[in-house]
Amino acid sequence: MTEQVPGDRTAGLARRLEGVDSTSLADAGPTLRVLPSEIRPLRAGTRIVGTAVPVDSRDDLVPVLVGLRAAGPGDVLVVTGSPGRALAGELFATEALRRGLAGLVIDGLCRDSRTLRASDLPVFARGTSPRAYGATRLPLEDPLVAVDGFEVRPGDLVLADDDGVVLGSPEEVAAAIDGAEEIQRREEALRAAIEAGESLFDHLNLDEHLAALGEGRDSRLRFS
Template sequence: MYELGVVHRTITRASHTDVEALAPFGVSTVHEAMGRTGLMRPRLRPVYPGARMCGPAVTVLLQPGDNWMLHVAAEQVRPGDVLVAACTTDNEDGFFGELLATSMRARGCAGLVIDGGCRDVAELEAMDFPVFSRAVSAKGTVKATLGSVNVPVVCAGAPVRPGDVVLADADGVVVVPAGRAAEVAGAAARREAAEEEKRKRFAAGELGLDLYGMREPLRAAGLRYTD
């Protein structure tokens, strides 16, 4: 069960060094480097092209059709933080728009990931305030029911604890537990170096059949060629 009506003001964020080490990598690379874990469901999409972010999570638990806790969360944001908002039940109302983004930007917020709706997309793009949302909806919300801030949440299928590192780009959103951030950054760097070598070999005309040693396993599995 979710903890309701509470704001945890003290959280342990991943270190700035670890966040900076993860920031250059893409979501796909980090997901693979972490053992193919941590992805949020692909229903979360950037609301404008080119949006991306990386930072420690300030988590928000919303009630359906109610954005009260986003205003509460603004006070807890430190520069570089990413807001991660989940809802107690499925809801696609427009919880977030240009005015809240202006408030969050003033606090140094790096962006928002929300398993719900947002609006004012043109204004968000003009501000270059990254938002990854479940939907775009002009439908407004109220401020009437308590949720929580900085509690563990499940956002689009992924568990997120306050202070975890959240990366988002055109491929989706991935969550790296704060305690694994340095390890995953190292694994991502090694994976990217290996991919660069493969890229050169592919560009030279080598086939994946040979680079990955697939021919014998395919033969053993029964693949036949006919002319």
């Protein structure tokens, strides 16, 4: 049976995620889910860390509004839809910010991008459109959604930055966070060493790795 992560520990994991990049987390947790690279930050340099509230938009604004009303501080609304029309805009984002949401991830389009880029709410989407969907469909009861075949579950932890969107259950993130922090520390120290004049190759087992590959032996490229 998988050990459940209590709420206070989940909050602690979210705080630790603030200190790592999506690359470090993905390297430390190869079974974590990485959403499609087409989902990009509307404004470069923004980050999201929070708890997923998944919404199947049904290509309609009503389910998205219902999801927004159910979300609160620290939540990340993860919305699925088709890339035809926008599923959120400036008024939606302003209300999300008022409610304390950590961010918005849309597997689809948004609009009012000029205002959204100036907003303090991080928004990730596949693109923009001036046209919005209608508001005529009821939300589905099933809280699970799928983004490009990857399931998004209520309570998943989300880390999004310029390199992409990574998510996993609190248990999955707990298993990866120590490694992610170690990777982050090691790479920051190595970058500082290279900036100070040391060679990357003094810290890399490239020759040993090449020899092992040439002899057909198992090997891993690694930093010393």
